[in-house]
Amino acid sequence: MIGSDTIGLLLQGLSHVTVESVVMIGLSLVLLYLGIEKGYEPLLLLPIGAGCLLANLPLSPLIAEDGMLRVLYDMGIRNELFPLLIFIGIGALTDFGPLLENPRLVLLGAAGQFGIFMTLIAALLLGFTRPEAASIGIIGAIDGPTSIYVSGLLAPHLLGPITVAAYSYMSLVPIILPPIMKGLTTKSERLVRMPYTQRAITRRTRILFPILVTVVVGTLVPFATPLIGMLMLGNLMKESGAVERLTKASAQEIANTVTLFLGLAIGSTMVGGEFLKPRTLAILFLGIVAFGVDAMAGVLFAKVLNRLSRGKVNPLIGAAGISAFPMAARVVQKVAQEEDFENFLLMHAMGANAAGQIASVVAGGVLLALMGAGGL
Amino acid sequence: MIGSDTIGLLLQGLSHVTVESVVMIGLSLVLLYLGIEKGYEPLLLLPIGAGCLLANLPLSPLIAEDGMLRVLYDMGIRNELFPLLIFIGIGALTDFGPLLENPRLVLLGAAGQFGIFMTLIAALLLGFTRPEAASIGIIGAIDGPTSIYVSGLLAPHLLGPITVAAYSYMSLVPIILPPIMKGLTTKSERLVRMPYTQRAITRRTRILFPILVTVVVGTLVPFATPLIGMLMLGNLMKESGAVERLTKASAQEIANTVTLFLGLAIGSTMVGGEFLKPRTLAILFLGIVAFGVDAMAGVLFAKVLNRLSRGKVNPLIGAAGISAFPMAARVVQKVAQEEDFENFLLMHAMGANAAGQIASVVAGGVLLALMGAGGL
Amino acid sequence: MIGSDTIGLLLQGLSHVTVESVVMIGLSLVLLYLGIEKGYEPLLLLPIGAGCLLANLPLSPLIAEDGMLRVLYDMGIRNELFPLLIFIGIGALTDFGPLLENPRLVLLGAAGQFGIFMTLIAALLLGFTRPEAASIGIIGAIDGPTSIYVSGLLAPHLLGPITVAAYSYMSLVPIILPPIMKGLTTKSERLVRMPYTQRAITRRTRILFPILVTVVVGTLVPFATPLIGMLMLGNLMKESGAVERLTKASAQEIANTVTLFLGLAIGSTMVGGEFLKPRTLAILFLGIVAFGVDAMAGVLFAKVLNRLSRGKVNPLIGAAGISAFPMAARVVQKVAQEEDFENFLLMHAMGANAAGQIASVVAGGVLLALMGAGGL
Amino acid sequence: MENLLWGLQTTLLGMGLVFSLLALMWGLLTVALRLDQPSEPAPRAGGPEPAPAAPEPQFPPGLDEQTMAAILVATLAHRAQRRREAAPAMRSYWPGSLLYASRWVGAGRAVQNHGWRRGYR
Amino acid sequence: MENLLWGLQTTLLGMGLVFSLLALMWGLLTVALRLDQPSEPAPRAGGPEPAPAAPEPQFPPGLDEQTMAAILVATLAHRAQRRREAAPAMRSYWPGSLLYASRWVGAGRAVQNHGWRRGYR
């Protein structure tokens, strides 16, 4: 028999609407707006926004036990499977050729990770714990899956804001970088043309490169093995040309499916009270610090190289060392062309950018090692 | 040493053949025949038939512990992941434009759910328990994933016959509907031409629609959040046009893979003694009741609208409110053309049909809420 | 505070490099070389090599708890899901037409499994346990997923070397088979032309064939149900023509994704001390025995058929009965053409080859039954 | 008997809820659509401008209209053929989907394109 | 020693089972194929009708046979090129698969198309 209490129970959805949930739904609408209308990394922000919206509906069964969003979270976030699978696809789409043609660019990638550590210190000063600070710092890797992987291990409760910050700012790279690049360089520096080598990269080298990097980095920083291993596995599959079916599957079917699941699952971690704390704002603020410091360090280091090489290095390409593959390289080319339309820096910038990609992963592993070794 | 008992053990397959298993294998052959030769929803009936066949072979390791069919069941049926993933794909393939052009059609979708509750009462009278009766009633949603989702929660032991009934009758819609439509309408009613509005639906509206529906339905009927949320997520991805890769993955790779796994897993629940009970026949009978009552209620309600609008609504489109997307709309157009070859009802029928799709999901959530609130 | 011990901890990767891990990494490089440069089944050997490399890096987190390679292993190797999914795709790509046109070729498939049992005996003599010997023998099935399935059940610790042996030798079929074929046949035998029947195979027969085989084999050898069931499910989907989307998904998206995961997971089982034992060499040696005995038995049995049919059977097609689908059939055609350019044996060889595919699966099931019944 | 009563209550409550929810959606939709209209400036203000005259086709010497037409037909036929042969991955919309059928739908609409609000019988 | 005995038994039993099962399958197939034949009405009854004569090709004025051929060749070459370039998803059958090779297979069959039962050497 259906009693009078049933009616009350039927309205329990409405009665569980809270201020927090309304604010969070508003926030998810903002994420959807940024993704759809503003075009900020829609492949990630749309699923994250949708996951956030669905998780904050009152009494949402999707995040209850056996709820779909929780199933997805357990399937690939808790064990870090999803970001690693995405890395295979990224590796399959990355061309390390420009880096191989000009190996000295490797160092630019290292400089572009300085923001990670500055942000870590800033986060400590704001009162975050060490693992939290390291997770926030990793926004400065400016590489989505690396941020997800590291913060998923060190501070899973901050996964939501960190991922959102990482991807949002990454899509803002064309806006964030140019003022920094112009402010730190002189016009004559920006006019430097960089010559190209005649060096032809053999297929053998292209195949050996990912293997070599995996073995060296993996041996010296075991914590980086999963990240660098999957990135280089994808690259090896592409360069070998022997397993086109697998390369395509990694870069398309697997990457698309995992991106959708990953976004939904990360969005579902952004629930009400846990998210709506001042620290979320602090993370968003620290994220922009991370991007800025990265770019500055990259450009300044490139200026040093410029001096050392007696003017043969255009300092602009330092900004491509921050990672944000491959947008940063295009921004560099655009800024260079504003000064000299015929200056063709793209391939050098691509080299620095690929170096930044590797350096981000290395920095992620180093950070995990430092936390695992002496920080926890 | 291989002894004489080994020979006996080798023949244990043959010795475990039972009457039930033979009957079930025969039944699986019928399902395969319906799917392959008759073309009744082969995408579902072929995997279901195959799953049923493989599960009923003697001592089948596929349904033993760690057997593949059981693994698939645990992967996506027990936690309802598979029907929800399929809903993303359905949403990505559904065009709510015709409904937005003519929002009053929404009510036709509501009328087309009457069969759910009539069937529930009939099932109660036949002696089914309340959760079983509700699960059987949901066949009247005339929407595959909704039926699987609801009966998977309320009465998983009936999942097999309910799914088979839902999909079989759905493919019979072109045969079931016309006599009901013709019997309940007059020739002059069937001749009514419905004019089209000049209304243009902006992209903004198309994007806001899925979000709005998710928030409203999810807040008022939390039990419907997973179903409506995933349907609308797929639609949002499509209409946004910002994540084509994810839309394609949802509608193709994910949908295809999940359909295969879902069918196999559901087929594997139809095992011998558990299935071969009079109640299975009763479910098949009640399923046809559900379809009939749905169609009648839809047409009769459209007749009421016809009166209220002074003859501007063709009652035939009521039959499209039952869901069975998108077959029902085509059947309506075909019946209308038999009377007047130039009558172009398709877009109105599509609107009613999309309304039926939403209403089915809402009805599924309402049913779960009523069961959760006062019925269990 | 970071103390002096941290520096030691940071170098723990280097300090955990062992002789075994270096040797294993060298071995993984050999596998990658064979796959990429030599083209030995790169779809499997590249992922296996990569998995082996990544698992043997010092302190590899990929094989720690919740490490990605372990997650993949648990996802699809422990429960045998992956090889069975691959079998669906193989079934979808196999054409049993040539076998149906000439059903007597079925027996050639049976003869081609003799190597399984000879190898089993040889392995017993070398001191392997019974389950290990059976797992090594199954290399003689000359069918990748069957080897993985059977050895995964009987001796999972030998999965790595057995899979590597199975796939490596399979890609060597064009080198292994011709000398055996030529050594065991006379020139006049190799010149035999085999006529073709006029028999047209109806669609009905093509659809009934996979169902019939599943029911018969599954009833008589329940242990073979998963293997034969999935192979025939794929074939049924293809021949029915009713579920093209599912067929395509099985043969492409699912097959590609699972192949990658399967290879990585199997590679990750080949870790240091466990692998570097004399028994691994023994397995590689026994594998080549299995291939040789299979081919010999197939050719000799075909010679018997040649006598019985008064010279109407070309003994070369016996070599196609070993399975190794579809390479073996092409090798047969090539050897036959060396003697008589116009001799067109391909379709007969394809028939024998398809028979070998079925017989391999049957033999795998029989072996499991014998082990389960009297051998463990 | 108690079950029957429960069933009737469920029916009443269930259909009531379904209808109310969809009616609410109708209301919201109507409001949303009304809000949406003003954002589109009336496109008819001032009447449509005459379309610019199509440029006269120019043929290179030695390539007359017939040849051009043949090339065009061959290309179009080939394109259609490719489209038919193509795997599902190539199609933006599935065959049989609403969008794919848009030309037919368009034709049907053209026949009946009368305003919804104006009297029509 | 015991192991060896067990191995021999396994071999005997195993090969026996494999052969029996496949022989059983042979029998079933033979029966199934025999049952299948009657359902096809003999297609030769009355002899095959002569194929209708191919229509004479019609060329539009100004577009002679050479031009038509050139257009055809360009289109076919382009199609083949597209096919080669296409991702695997575009192919109905995998390269090297039996079905893809059907023309070659057909040719080979044509050479040797003699009844299986009639004497042939």
Place this chain on the structure above:
Amino acid sequence: MENLLWGLQTTLLGMGLVFSLLALMWGLLTVALRLDQPSEPAPRAGGPEPAPAAPEPQFPPGLDEQTMAAILVATLAHRAQRRREAAPAMRSYWPGSLLYASRWVGAGRAVQNHGWRRGYR
């Protein structure tokens, strides 16, 4: 305060490690690339041979250069159109990827193609 100290230490150690690792990689790469060079025999030894003269284009009678060009253009335009329309699955490389842009990249390189080691300003 202790946290700050830890942070500074982490920064020092972290950036030091990152720089060392990448410097190590630079060294290894340089060695690897140097080892790689000899395997390619100097292609310039003896100077490049003159390319064989392109064969003169042959036109069938009735199909002049203009028509050929028209056919070619139609085919190329169609191909480009197909490529643009194609689903991602059809493209070997994603639009915007480095490889897809190879012609532009090539052009840019041609402008600046001077040896890295030779003096250049």
